[in-house]
Amino acid sequence: xxxxxFKRGMVLDLGAILSCSMLLLPRVPRAAPPTSxxxxxxxxxxxxxxxxxxxxxxxxxxxxxxxxxxxxSTILIDATPPRQFQFTGPTGxxxxxxxxxxxxxxxxxxxxxxxxxxxxWAQVNEFVQQILRKSGxxxxxxxxxxxxxxxxxxxxxxxxxxxxxxxxxxxRRGESxxxxxxxxxxxxxxxxxxxxxxxxxYTTPLGxxxxxxxxxxxxxxxxxxxKVxxxxxxIIAIxxxxxxxxxxxxxxxxxxxxxxxxxxxxxxxxxxIGYLLQADLRAAGITLLFESEIASAQGDCGKATPSARxxxxxxRLRLEVVQTGTAEVREELEADLVLTATGRKAVTDGLGLxxxxxxxxxxxxxxxxxxxxxxxKGVYAAGDxxxxxxxASTGIEQAESAxxxxxxxxxxxxxxxxxxxxxxxxxxxxxxxAALLSNxxxxxxxxxxMPELAFxxxxxxxxxxxxxxxxxxxxxxxxxxxxRGHVHTVGSEREGEYLAPFMRGPGSAAAGAAGEQLTGPAxxxxxxxxxPHRIVGVHAFGEDACxxxxxxxxxxxxxxxxxxxxxxCFAAVTYHELFKxxxxxxxxxxxxxxxRRIYTRLLQMGDGDASLSSDEVQRGLxxxxxxxxxxxxxxxxxxxxxNRGAVDIEQFVKRASRMRSPMQLxxxxxxxxxxxxxxDAEVYNRLN
Numbered sequence: 001x002x003x004x005x006f007k008r009g010m011v012l013d014l015g016a017i018l019s020c021s022m023l024l025l026p027r028v029p030r031a032a033p034p035t036s037x038x039x040x041x042x043x044x045x046x047x048x049x050x051x052x053x054x055x056x057x058x059x060x061x062x063x064x065x066x067x068x069x070x071x072x073s074t075i076l077i078d079a080t081p082p083r084q085f086q087f088t089g090p091t092g093x094x095x096x097x098x099x100x101x102x103x104x105x106x107x108x109x110x111x112x113x114x115x116x117x118x119x120x121w122a123q124v125n126e127f128v129q130q131i132l133r134k135s136g137x138x139x140x141x142x143x144x145x146x147x148x149x150x151x152x153x154x155x156x157x158x159x160x161x162x163x164x165x166x167x168x169x170x171x172r173r174g175e176s177x178x179x180x181x182x183x184x185x186x187x188x189x190x191x192x193x194x195x196x197x198x199x200x201x202y203t204t205p206l207g208x209x210x211x212x213x214x215x216x217x218x219x220x221x222x223x224x225x226x227k228v229x230x231x232x233x234x235i236i237a238i239x240x241x242x243x244x245x246x247x248x249x250x251x252x253x254x255x256x257x258x259x260x261x262x263x264x265x266x267x268x269x270x271x272x273i274g275y276l277l278q279a280d281l282r283a284a285g286i287t288l289l290f291e292s293e294i295a296s297a298q299g300d301c302g303k304a305t306p307s308a309r310x311x312x313x314x315x316r317l318r319l320e321v322v323q324t325g326t327a328e329v330r331e332e333l334e335a336d337l338v339l340t341a342t343g344r345k346a347v348t349d350g351l352g353l354x355x356x357x358x359x360x361x362x363x364x365x366x367x368x369x370x371x372x373x374x375x376x377k378g379v380y381a382a383g384d385x386x387x388x389x390x391x392a393s394t395g396i397e398q399a400e401s402a403x404x405x406x407x408x409x410x411x412x413x414x415x416x417x418x419x420x421x422x423x424x425x426x427x428x429x430x431x432x433x434a435a436l437l438s439n440x441x442x443x444x445x446x447x448x449x450m451p452e453l454a455f456x457x458x459x460x461x462x463x464x465x466x467x468x469x470x471x472x473x474x475x476x477x478x479x480x481x482x483x484r485g486h487v488h489t490v491g492s493e494r495e496g497e498y499l500a501p502f503m504r505g506p507g508s509a510a511a512g513a514a515g516e517q518l519t520g521p522a523x524x525x526x527x528x529x530x531x532p533h534r535i536v537g538v539h540a541f542g543e544d545a546c547x548x549x550x551x552x553x554x555x556x557x558x559x560x561x562x563x564x565x566x567x568x569c570f571a572a573v574t575y576h577e578l579f580k581x582x583x584x585x586x587x588x589x590x591x592x593x594x595x596r597r598i599y600t601r602l603l604q605m606g607d608g609d610a611s612l613s614s615d616e617v618q619r620g621l622x623x624x625x626x627x628x629x630x631x632x633x634x635x636x637x638x639x640x641x642x643n644r645g646a647v648d649i650e651q652f653v654k655r656a657s658r659m660r661s662p663m664q665l666x667x668x669x670x671x672x673x674x675x676x677x678x679x680d681a682e683v684y685n686r687l688n
Contacts (some may be wrong), residue, residue, distance in 0.1 A: 087139035090137050121222070163182065192343040207316075230339060231339070239448050275508060344390060346387065365387050452540075454546045455538065499520050523582050565580060614635060
C-alpha cells in the first residue's frame with residue numbers, strides 16, 4: 001500500500017488523495033455572472049428608430065454600436081434562446097476558447113493521477129464558459145454605454161406602414177411587437193450544413209450522450225471523447241481535429257480532397273505552407289483519410305461497465321468510409337464523437353424576405369449591392385448571411401460599411417482610403433462578397449492550429465496566373481533559424497526542422513513540387529522580381545503566426561517593398577525577425593537571378609562554348625565596365641587553384657553569389673539589359 005509523507009510528518013493514504021482528485025486540477029477563478037441588463041419592456045420602446053439590427057452576433061453588435069456612435073437611434077434584436085448568455089461572440093470563439101483550455105491542461109498526466117474524464121471535462125468546460133461569459137459581458141456593457149436597447153426574440157420583416165421598414169419581433173410566449181425604422185440591417189449569420197448519412201445521430205443520444213455534432217452543436221458536448229472522427233477538410237474541421245488531439249483523443253480526419261492544400265485552395269493557402277500544416281497534423285497523431293466520405297453510421301451502446309461510464313465510452317458510432325467518386329468501401333471507423341464541418345449555409349428562414357421580395361441567390365445567400373443593400377430599399381445585410389468569405393473579421397468590416405452607406409456617411413464610389421468623418425475611419429467603399437473575394441489583400445486569414453497558420457495576399461502560383469500575370473520570387477524565413485525560434489524549441493520535440501519525418505505519406509507526393517520542400521515552421525514572402533520588389537503575399541506557419549500576419553497585412557496592403565522590411569529595427573528576440581530572414585532570402589534569389597543575366601551576357605561575348613573560362617570572364621567583365629579590383633574579386637570567387645576549369649551557369653551563380661559588395665550590386669544592375677541600370681543599382685543598394 002502506498003503512502004505520501006509530507007515534510008511535517010503527515011502521512012496520508014494515496015487512495016484518499018486520489019479520491020479528492022479535483023483538488024489537483026488547476027484552479028479556475030469563478031467568473032462573476034454577466035452584468036444583468038434586462039431588455040426594455042415594450043411600453044418603453046420608441047415608436048420609430050433610425051436603425052433596427054436583426055442578429056446579436058459580432059456583426060449585429062458592431063452595426064448597432066456604429067449606428068449609435070453616429071448619433072442614430074438604434075435597437076438590436078437577438079434570437080439567443082432563453083437561459084443562454086447573449087452576445088458571446090462569433091461561433092468561432094468557442095473553438096478558440098476550447099483550444100486555449102486544451103493548452104492549459106495535460107490530459108494524459110491528469111489521467112495518470114487517477115482523475116476521471118468527467119472531472120477533466122468539467123474543468124475544460126469551465127475554462128471555456130469563463131471566456132464566453134466574459135465576451136458576452138463586454139459586449140453587453142458596450143451596448144449599454146452607447147444606449148443601445150435590445151430585445152430577445154425573432155425579428156421578421158413586414159410590409160411597411162408609416163415608415164420605410166417594419167420589423168415584427170416575437171419576443172416571448174407568442175407576444176410580439178412591431179418596430180418601425182428607416183433602415184434595417186440583417187445579420188442573422190449562418191448555420192452548419194449537416195450530412196444526410198448522419199442525420200439521425202445529430203439528435204439521438206447513445207450511451208447518455210449525443211455522439212454526432214456539427215460545428216454549431218459541438219458547443220453542447222458534455223463529455224471528454226477518446227476517439228474522434230472529424231469529417232471535412234476546411235478551416236473549422238482542421239482546428240477542431242487539432243484541439244481534440246491536444247486533449248489526448250485518437251483523431252481521424254475524413255477529407256474528400258486529395259490533400260489539405262487542395263482542400264484549402266479556395267481560401268488561398270500556399271501549397272508548401274499547406275503541406276507543413278498537413279505534416280504537423282500527422283506529427284500530432286492525427287490520421288488523415290483523403291478522397292474519402294462517410295456512407296453510413298450505426299450506433300453501438302457497448303458495455304456499460306463503471307470504467308466505461310467514467311470514460312464516457314458506453315456508446316459509439318460505427319462509420320462506413322468509402323472512396324470519393326467510386327463508393328468503394330475503404331474501412332470502418334469507431335468514434336465516441338463524430339464532428340462534421342462540411343460547410344455553412346446562410347440563415348434566411350423566418351426573416352420574412354418574401355414579404356418584401358428580397359432576392360436570394362441560388363446557393364441561399366442574400367443578394368446585395370456594392371453598398372450591401374438588398375433588393376428592398378432600406379434593408380441591408382452583412383456577415384455570413386450574404387455569403388463568403390464568412391469570417392467574423394470581414395463580417396465586422398461589412399457591418400461598418402453598411403452603416404456608413406445607409407446613413408450617408410460615405411460615397412460608395414470613393415476610394416478605400418477615403419476621407420475621415422468625425423475622426424472615425426470610413427469603411428472600404430465596397431465590402432460585398434464579390435469585392436472581398438476578388439482581392440486577396442483585403443483581409444488576412446488565420447487558422448488556429450498548434451502552431452498557427454496565417455496568410456494574406458497572393459501565393460506565388462496565383463500571382464503568376466491571370467489576371468495578375470506577375471513575375472515573382474519567394475523568400476523564406478525559417479523559425480529554426482531565428483533566435484526566438486531556437487530558444488523556444490531547443491531540447492523539445494519541436495526543435496529544428498522537426499516535420500521532415502512527417503512529410504511523407506498519402507497526399508504528400510507533391511509537397512516539394514513548387515520548389516524546395518519546407519520541413520519546419522516558416523514565414524514566406526511573395527515578392528515581385530522587378531524593382532522595387534513589391535511584396536504581394538505573406539504566408540506563415542508557426543507560433544504566433546496569427547499575430548505576425550498583421551504586419552504582413554500592412555506590407556501587402558501598403559504596397560511595401562523589401563527595403564521597407566530591411567530598414568526596420570525590430571525588437572530583439574522576437575518572431576518579427578522572420579520577416580528580415582525571408583527578405584534576405586528573397587534578396588539572395590534576386591542576386592542569383594542577376595548573376596544568371598550576367599552569365600548570359602558574358603556567354604554572348606565569349607567564343608560560343610556552353611561554359612566560360614577565366615579569360616572569357618575577365619574580358620567580358622572589362623567590356624561591361626568593371627574596374628580591375630572588381631574583376632579580380634569575381635575571378636577569385638569563380639576560379640580557385642583547385643577549380644581552374646571552365647564554369648557552367650550553375651557553378652557560376654553558386655560561386656559568384658558569395659559576393660555581397662556594393663561593387664557587385666552595381667555590376668548586377670548592369671547585367672540586366674532590359675532594366676534601368678541606375679534605378680536597379682539604387683534599389684539593390686537600399687536593400688543592403
